[in-house]
Amino acid sequence: MSVLDVAHSVVHDYPGGAEALAVRLGMAASTLRSQVNPNIPTHVLGLLSAVRISQLSGDFRMLFSFASECGFVCMPCDGSISEVSPLMGLSSLMEAHGDVGVQVASALADGRISASEMDAIEDAIAANVTRLHSLAGALRAARRRGVCHAPA
The missing domain is CATH 1.10.260 (434 Repressor (Amino-terminal Domain))
Structure with missing residues (x-):
């Protein structure tokens, strides 16, 4: 349309x-x-x-x-994650990253990718990208609050 x-x-x-x-x-x-x-x-x-x-x-x-x-996609940024710690944001990102791997591995298991499997992969990738942006928001919020952690 x-x-x-x-x-x-x-x-x-x-x-x-x-x-x-x-x-x-x-x-x-x-x-x-x-x-x-x-x-x-x-x-x-x-x-x-x-x-x-x-x-x-x-x-x-x-x-x-x-x-x-214009040949682009856009997605909402989940601003709620900036209210939690950057560590929780990172954990959420890793979970989403794992979901991408699970979807890709599952789709490739039979040697072909169905339309529904491709949709699931794209949804997982979109969630991963959204969480990347959310992690950036959490880190910006922590920086504004002056939160810092000593190096390990």
Whole structure:
């Protein structure tokens, strides 16, 4: 689905539709409807408005569609891990890394990788990457708190 179609869906899927979302954005509902209508090329949704819609709605399909159209993927960063120690973050990362190995080994056991096995591998890799970013967040938070450990 194109990013324009996704923007249309996000706005119209919002509880109360374009009318309710337009109020929160401080614009006329007719303007918002026109901006996300893929059949009206003269009215376009601005980038800052798209970001605000994503934030207000909690619906990030536009972000994922934009990334996909550009050949990228994006994933949420799990900010909750920054509230725990870096050691727990590292432990969580190692667990996710092990899950990647388990999924790959399991998929290769019969000499072929099925579609569902590939999905499981990609999910495990995504979790691993997310935990890498989470570990970085935990380390940044520890640094801000002045936490340090003596070298072993």
